[in-house]
Amino acid sequence: MHPTTYKAKAYSAISETSPLASTKINRREPTDRDVQIEILFCGICHSDLHSVRNEWSEFMPTNYPIVPGHEIVGRVTKVGSAVTKYKAGDLVAVGCMVDSDRTCPHCKAGLEQFCPNMVLTFNSPDKHLGGVTYGGYSESIVVDEHFVLRLPSNLNPAGAAPLLCAGITTYSPMHHWGVGKGQKVGVVGLGGLGHMAVKFAHALGAHVIVFSTSPNKKEDALRFGADEVVLSRNADEMQKHGGSFDFILDAVSADHDINAYINLLGVDGNLTLVGAPAEPLRVPAFGLIPRRRSLSGSMIGGIAETQEMLDFCGKHNISADVEVIPIQKVNEAYERLLKSDVKYRFSIDMASLKSE
Numbered sequence: 001m002h003p004t005t006y007k008a009k010a011y012s013a014i015s016e017t018s019p020l021a022s023t024k025i026n027r028r029e030p031t032d033r034d035v036q037i038e039i040l041f042c043g044i045c046h047s048d049l050h051s052v053r054n055e056w057s058e059f060m061p062t063n064y065p066i067v068p069g070h071e072i073v074g075r076v077t078k079v080g081s082a083v084t085k086y087k088a089g090d091l092v093a094v095g096c097m098v099d100s101d102r103t104c105p106h107c108k109a110g111l112e113q114f115c116p117n118m119v120l121t122f123n124s125p126d127k128h129l130g131g132v133t134y135g136g137y138s139e140s141i142v143v144d145e146h147f148v149l150r151l152p153s154n155l156n157p158a159g160a161a162p163l164l165c166a167g168i169t170t171y172s173p174m175h176h177w178g179v180g181k182g183q184k185v186g187v188v189g190l191g192g193l194g195h196m197a198v199k200f201a202h203a204l205g206a207h208v209i210v211f212s213t214s215p216n217k218k219e220d221a222l223r224f225g226a227d228e229v230v231l232s233r234n235a236d237e238m239q240k241h242g243g244s245f246d247f248i249l250d251a252v253s254a255d256h257d258i259n260a261y262i263n264l265l266g267v268d269g270n271l272t273l274v275g276a277p278a279e280p281l282r283v284p285a286f287g288l289i290p291r292r293r294s295l296s297g298s299m300i301g302g303i304a305e306t307q308e309m310l311d312f313c314g315k316h317n318i319s320a321d322v323e324v325i326p327i328q329k330v331n332e333a334y335e336r337l338l339k340s341d342v343k344y345r346f347s348i349d350m351a352s353l354k355s356e
Helices: 046-052 157-164 166-176 192-203 215-224 235-240 303-316 327-338 350-355
Strands: 005-012 021-028 034-044 072-079 091-094 097-099 140-144 184-188 207-212 228-231 245-250 265-273 294-297 322-326 345-349
Touching: 005 350, 021 140, 034 091, 034 157, 034 327, 034 350, 046 327, 072 140, 072 157, 091 157, 097 140, 157 166, 157 192, 157 303, 157 322, 157 345, 166 192, 166 245, 166 303, 184 192, 192 207, 192 215, 192 245, 192 303, 207 215, 215 228, 228 235, 322 327, 327 345, 327 350, 345 350
Parallel strands: 184 207, 184 245, 207 228, 245 265, 265 294, 322 345
Antiparallel strands: 005 021, 034 072, 034 140, 034 345, 072 091
């Protein structure tokens, strides 16, 4: 039996070529463990755009209509009878996941992002209502309390929204590889992910070097906490740092020479990919073997780690640099995202939906 539902305003796309447009969607009334949230801000992630345009059809085909958005900040409006962690009025957040099986070894280890039955915030099967889950480009959302996060009250909600994907995506690998004081850390690419990586590495006490193709990003990189900025097209500057890094986070999704960065790693140095270039990367074995270097990837983080990241941001007053837009400008924002014309993340002010 399906739970009772209510209508919520949202923006959706009905095909891979259609723009996002105003619509109404069904949301479930909270079951006993659910939290109903009025969405205040939702960040725009590049994966929203990929999904709306069905660009990941090989491994994550899009079901239409799609309501994207998984960088959600909002206020609790109602809770189910068994909810203990939240009450109406609380400032909360929801990231890329809204459910998992809770029983697999990954879930038990707090790594819900690797659960084989993980339910994504949008475009995953919806066990409550049938069809697929709808994301944060909406006035409200209903989520199991386990997947709701507490937002530190000192953070600006608009700038905090991107922490739920761009934030945890860069914090998690640094946490996993033990980035800290006295380490030399590189960040490749200063976009939505890269600018968060610089802020985290700096707050963790590392010596931070940003690699960028654009000289005009130097000022911003230093403002975010970088100690140095290297123009990646300058071979001499690159060579100067050969074999000296403990950790490098690569946030570039365009095709690029990964070996230039592998060669900068010291003994036991790690390079983690969080950007996802469409074409396979060529990595010669002898780039890795002589110094026991490793190349890895990383995907978001578990619920406990995401809460830890939000608390860390609260303590160090870290949030994303955002351009706040009304929902009515979302299609224009997608076009600008394709041109990397954003500093450094779009955050949608959901109050703008009220006028729809």
